[in-house]
Amino acid sequence: MEIEWPPDLKSRYNEVMKRLTEAGLRRTKFRQNLFALFFETEPYALSIEEIRAHPIVQSPDTVTVYRNIEALSRVGLLDCVFDEKGRSRYKLSEGDGPKLKIACRDCHATFVRSSPVLPELESVARELGYSGLSSRWEIMGYCEECAEKRSAEAV
Numbered sequence: 477m478e479i480e481w482p483p484d485l486k487s488r489y490n491e492v493m494k495r496l497t498e499a500g501l502r503r504t505k506f507r508q509n510l511f512a513l514f515f516e517t518e519p520y521a522l523s524i525e526e527i528r529a530h531p532i533v534q535s536p537d538t539v540t541v542y543r544n545i546e547a548l549s550r551v552g553l554l555d556c557v558f559d560e561k562g563r564s565r566y567k568l569s570e571g572d573g574p575k576l577k578i579a580c581r582d583c584h585a586t587f588v589r590s591s592p593v594l595p596e597l598e599s600v601a602r603e604l605g606y607s608g609l610s611s612r613w614e615i616m617g618y619c620e621e622c623a624e625k626r627s628a629e630a631v
């Protein structure tokens with residue numbers, strides 16, 4: 477059964493599915509559910525354990541989750557951020573080009589933004605003769621909500 481998407485998500489979902497097909501990956505039920513999960517849990521980046529435990533993906537086996545996460549990351553459909561414990565967390569990667577990830581240390585709310593500064597920074601590598609560039613830009617901090625909680629607890 478196809479998932480019923482609200483209009484704003486429908487176009488994003490179609491775009492993600494298009495990129496999936498273009499990357500030569502099949503549109504499996506599990507991948508469809510996985511994308512639904514990432515939309516549902518925005519803006520949080522999810523660990524493998526959280527993905528496995530979520531009812532939307534219908535408790536698949538660990539190997540299925542790992543293989544899919546690996547395949548989707550390889551073709552650039554997922555972004556990976558590392559949390560404070562060094563654990564990988566994932567979220568959908570939309571749009572091309574270098575991106576800046578801004579993540580909360582407490583709740584893992586993660587925002588991905590592009591910035592004209594990033595291609596400029598990559599040009600430093602290009603000047604050194606490097607090609608096929610990929611780069612990882614991350615800022616960690618506390619989101620507004622978590623910062624408020626922290627200051628309330630400190631009193």
Ligand SMILES: [Zn+2]
Binds near residue numbers: 622
């Ligand atoms: Zn937070």
